[in-house]
Amino acid sequence: MELNQIYFYTASIKDWTSLLNTDKFKLIVLDSIIHLVKKEKIKVYGFVIMPNHIHLIWESVSMNGKEKPHASFMKFTGHQFLEELRKRDGGILERFKSEDGNRNYQFWQRNSLPIKMYDKKILEQKLNYIHLNPLQAHWNLVSDPNEYYYSSCAFYEREDMTFDWITDYRDAM
Template sequence: MRLRLSPGDASAIRSRIKIIPILQNLTGWCNLTCMAIHTAVHHSGIYFITFTCYRWLRLFEMANAYSEVYNFFGILNRQGHQVLGYVIMPNHVHMLLYFCTTGQPLNTVIGNGKRFIGYEIIRRLKAKGADAVLHLLKEGVSPVESKKGKLHQLWQDTFDVKVCRTEKFILQKLNYLHANPSRGRWKLCNEPYEYEHSSAAFYEIGKRDNIWLKDYRDFLALVQD
């Protein structure tokens, strides 16, 4: 049965998340529930994905390119994948994605998205006359990549992918990404659902603005044994 939160019940899912034991530090548990991916991923499933701007520069903020990440989410949806949770920080993105096998591996799908977003970031930085930032991004290109025609280094060399096999792990990752804007050095909001570029309001107060954002609970049966 699909679970639904009543609109305005901002504490419901947070309470549920907080009572989950912190199991990932127990011996062997992480191997059963998550796996860092270093090779091409072809299998359908729910994945927790992170990609980060080069040298942790606040490129999304500098270029006001948050909309391009949303455009990428829409592309993912049209390709048959489903975004189940996300946060777009000034310099990195966390997302929970149901990846549907469509012929291209997950690594390629995300790589194409990063190129799509990166092209627009460069265009916007040029339009703003952000020459110092553009120069720094040019300096980040390795000699090998420069010979191949690469002009700017937009991203950290790799992105992190973990497969999610249990609801506990999914909820831990949702809690982690939703809390990101309100904690540590960021302090971009007081409550997670107040941050504009996040799925926290979708889960916590029932905000349904983005047609491409889906409830993770609708996909559990597809990934659980």
């Protein structure tokens, strides 16, 4: 992903495991995003954290040391997932055992999907898609997308400033 470009980004937990089902793991993702925003490494225009994947509309603003921010995000959250699972493991950690010689565990699938946002209309379509994600029949997490806490929907629809670190896309495009 290039710096100073807005992307729609999807990352899935390995084998579509519902690791993000509990708030503890969702908060690891959220805290990592907030940390990178506060360090001015990324801007986030929209997000949703689902039980087994995340969608972000974000922009990498500057390198995080020698890494691009998305790489730091994936690495940090993976380390935090490992630490948390070691504390509470009920056998789930074995699902993430890696055959890769570079690592013992892998939490994110390797095929994260970044799609460059070239215009406002496409960005709005993707934002609408992620905000409606919790309502899909196979998830059925809420009946009103504004009620799903781990989403930027209420930021846009209700001007809810719970996530005041979100950058309004209308100010960027």
